[in-house]
Amino acid sequence: MSVTYSNDRVFAGAGPEPSTSVKEEDIFLDGNIDVQIRNIVCNYSLPMHIDLRQLASRSYNVFYDRGKGVLVMQKRSPQCYVKIFSSGKVNIIGCKSEVECKKAARQVARHIQVILERTDRTMKIRNYRVCNLLATCKLPFGIKIEELHRQYPAQTEYEPELMVGMIWKHENPKASLRIHTTGSITIAGASSEIHVQQVLEFIYPIVYEFRCATRSLANRAKKRKSEPQRR
DNA sequence: TGATGGCCCTAGTCACCTTA
DNA sequence: TAAGGTGACTAGGGCCATCA
Structure with missing residues (x-):
């Protein structure tokens, strides 16, 4: 698995639409995960x-x-x-x-x-440092975050009534991830792009174990099934 | 009265849920 | 369907409460 950075949307409407079938998911898994840096906070003194x-x-x-x-x-x-x-x-x-x-x-x-x-x-410029980096990425599959939370209660926080996403606290390098059922992940609190890459390489095999069809994709598949055959 | 500690606000970004 | 609200993260500064 490798991670590539870009500021353009890659998954939004580009390329073939991911299907809910595991076979087609695997095609995505062989490719790169596109990470978009959304915001960087840095400080220094003069x-x-x-x-x-x-x-x-x-x-x-x-x-x-x-x-x-x-x-x-x-x-x-x-x-x-x-x-x-x-x-x-x-x-x-x-x-x-x-x-x-x-x-x-x-x-x-x-x-x-x-x-x-x-x-x-x-x-x-003195004491220049990046103190916060916010990045997002979209996985081609959904994630069963409830099961993930049950499996890793020490590392995760999940309050569905307060927040729809699950929080994963990563210690080294320090970063906080928000994982959604749709497969979108937000990484915050990292101090460099390298750290973001390291965190993603760590989290990917874990979330892959808890993969499922995304809700929107599942709905689409359901809709397609219920639609009458036109030919 | 001065020092210290804790809390809140600010900006940027995203995905998601709720409400109109 | 569109708009509004929420949470995460960071640092510095302002404000208030507490203590010596």
Whole structure:
């Protein structure tokens, strides 16, 4: 099994429609699992005090919240949202890849340097780290999450009355997975794309044991069966 | 009165359920 | 069928309660 990353929808209407039969499922299992990075949160600090009022007055697409002491910047390329604190701490939210995130971090640091006219010294990014990464993937089969929860009660949390998905807490690398009966999995709390891959490679053989026909696919199959033969 | 700890809010994203 | 609400995750900051 291998994992590929993309920001485009692959399963949404692309390729042959998966069937409920195990034979056809196996065709999907031989292929790659397409993982989409939906959101990355990173933070870093700049070794200086930032005058947020001055920065706000000289920048476009910014909102200065004086009460909270934070400047919110909306970036178009890469599309993300940046929170800048007067202490020099910067949070970047909404990037789709680690490369984009790093690029945005450099752009913001450069922007602050130019706006505040600190061109006399080099602006160094300190303590840069990705603190949260959110990814999703869609498996070609449904998952019996109730049975999975019964089998792994220590690692999972499942409250069907509160939340439709089951939570799987992964310790090393640290990540939290939400597994749905439809086969869609959301990974949150990972700190790199490598960690997401490791977690998926760990979880795949487990969920495969509890596979079933997805509800929508099962309904479709049921519908097809009940439809009168036209030929 | 100052220090400390805990809670809540903010943003982004998704899938899913409920309600209109 | 469309819209609204929920939960997960992160960090920093604000606010409030408690204690010395």
